Amino acid sequence: MARTGQRRDGARRTAGRHGQRARTTDLVGELARAVRDVEAAAKRGRVTPSVRATFQAVALLLREERARVRAAAMSDSQRGDQLKRLEGIATILATTAVRDSGLLALLGEDAVVSDAARRTAREIKAALGVEPEPEEEPEPVATAPVEAPRRVVPQSVVSRQLANPFLAPDYDAAATQRGPRAGRLAGWELMGPLLASFERASGGAPACMPLPFPTQRFTPAGLELMPHQGQLVASVAEGHRSFLLADEPGLGKTAQALLAAEAAMAYPLLVVVPNVVKTNWAREAAVWTPHRPATVVQGDGDNVDGFADIVIVNYEVLDRHRGWLGDFGFRGMVVDEAHFIKNTSSQRSQHVLGLSDGLRLRTAKPLLMALTGTPLINDVDDFRAIWRFLGWVDDSKPLAELTECLEGTGLVPADREFYDSARRCVIDMGIVRRRKVDVAADIPARRIADLPVELDGAAGRSIRAAERELAARMVAQYRQAMAYRDVTDDELDMDLVRRVAKSELKDAMTKQNGENVFSMMRRIGEAKAELAADYAAQLARSAGKVVFFAKHIAVMDIAEASFEKAGVRFSSIRGDQTPSARQKQVDAFVNDPEVSVAVCSLTAAGVGLNLQVASNVVLAELSWTDAEQTQAIDRSHRIGQTEPVTAWRIIAAQTIDSRIAELIGSKAGLAARALDGSDEEVVATGDVQLEALVSLLVDALAA
Incomplete structure (x- = not known):
């Protein structure tokens, strides 16, 4: 109160x-x-x-x-x-x-x-002196703090519990969670070296556990898995139960997860997904496991089927359903787009990890699968939450099975050979990473083409003036700092340059007044929107369906107005839509030949959707990460695509937009180095934002 x-x-x-x-x-x-x-x-x-x-x-x-x-x-x-x-x-x-x-x-x-x-x-x-409208019922007196989470239990779940009163948890499974016996590694801090082992991965060292050749069929009649999909299901059939399935986007992770549950008989199965793909998961379940009824949790769960084998819930409503989900008796749990839980302090991560902990304590050998084509967004520390979900580590140390593998190497972190061996131990716990180029050669190639555009008129002049203002502000800070130094050397101090850029970036994230790198990117996006929409309309008329991605709602609005003016029919896929409304928009784009453009939110539609009817993608605005850009492109570049996919990036020439485009291309090596055995440099997401400001300041100082 x-x-x-x-x-x-x-x-x-x-x-x-x-x-x-x-x-x-x-x-x-x-x-x-x-x-x-x-x-x-x-x-x-x-x-x-x-x-x-x-x-x-x-x-x-x-x-x-x-x-x-x-x-x-x-x-x-x-x-x-x-x-x-x-x-x-x-x-x-x-x-x-x-x-x-x-x-x-x-x-x-x-x-x-x-x-x-x-x-x-x-x-x-x-x-403010505005008379509120009278309420239909008086507000009940609060008996608990406002902050207490609102929990619900769907009536059909209660019916299921009453119908199955003797289903008891298997608490013998808790023994697998006990700490490892003390050995050579007792007293060593191991989490840091385990994460570092992926940073240090040498070229030619991809990340994929050994997988068997499939000998059993788990697909319904008329459907076949690709060989790489069948291998994972075969591994489950042989008894493996925890996986970080990190196949590149578009390689059919949903089908693999559903059939893995079938191979493990991991029912009932809990599937936690982003809201945008909830309906799609139910559809895929009906295709790959039609004999297993699936139910989707919407809102308070009034329409939940408490007797379903597959329960699909989105991250956003986990808080109100956490109670009954924890007591439902699940024998398997799949987390789609698992990089969503990378921040272990977030509410959604805590709910997911709490459900996983309970599942492993109550069920012997549950099936746990983390699905993501981009497991590393910021840095290798993003692995930490996913490993915790899978039961490989806890907050501070590896758990028994992983520790026993590390002990078996006979090495400690002080040994140079420890890191390769440690990485191998983690991979054998269940990391599965396949690339399209290696396992799906029949998927046509993709390419990224940059289309520079000139921002003319008042908008262009205003943006360039704002960029000069931003650069001048950083130059003033740099020169003020240099004035306090007793030096006469005019050589550029790159350490100071980076500190000034970091200060500007911090201010941009906390202060609301004045021009900054984020507001500039939004304005540039709005200025490019009509040009990008015109180009997408031309593509639609000449080459067929087009997927149009933007980050900001205002950019989507401008583009859609442009399409309406040009007589181009479009679907609109946004984050504020209900799952059913969003699915209608997707279906219209996929099935209606008259709907030629899908206008998509880069954040809301960049994951999970299948838009392979289009082979041209227009990126009206740039992402801050190569991973997010790749996810968007792979809505079209995926299994089932029959034509080469081209992603057209609309770049505002002579602005910070072009600097960021170059940086995204040069700093795309995080997953490649850690998971694919590439020699590319590992970098963090924030580097693109920081390096854009560093580049702007360096050029301004040299002018």
């Missing part, structure tokens, strides 16, 4: 600052401040329940205000100004939601509005 009181006090202070100004100005300004607070919390990785409530309250009030402005009696220019301000808040909401899947779920049409969010919305309106 203390936090509620603090919110009320803050609301009163806000009302005092605003006095009795017009309602719209007061409300929009307060919403802007509230969403900035949420954005700052998301950037710090501190999305608490109260932050989630504020986020959802802002979304509710934004929708109300947008509807009010559209219906109000005012001039077109006044209405346009108000809607533009509201659109700015909507953009911040969307970009903030991308940082945390729990926030993204709150924007969906099927999202349940929490009592805390409604209360926060009423407090904001009351503090």
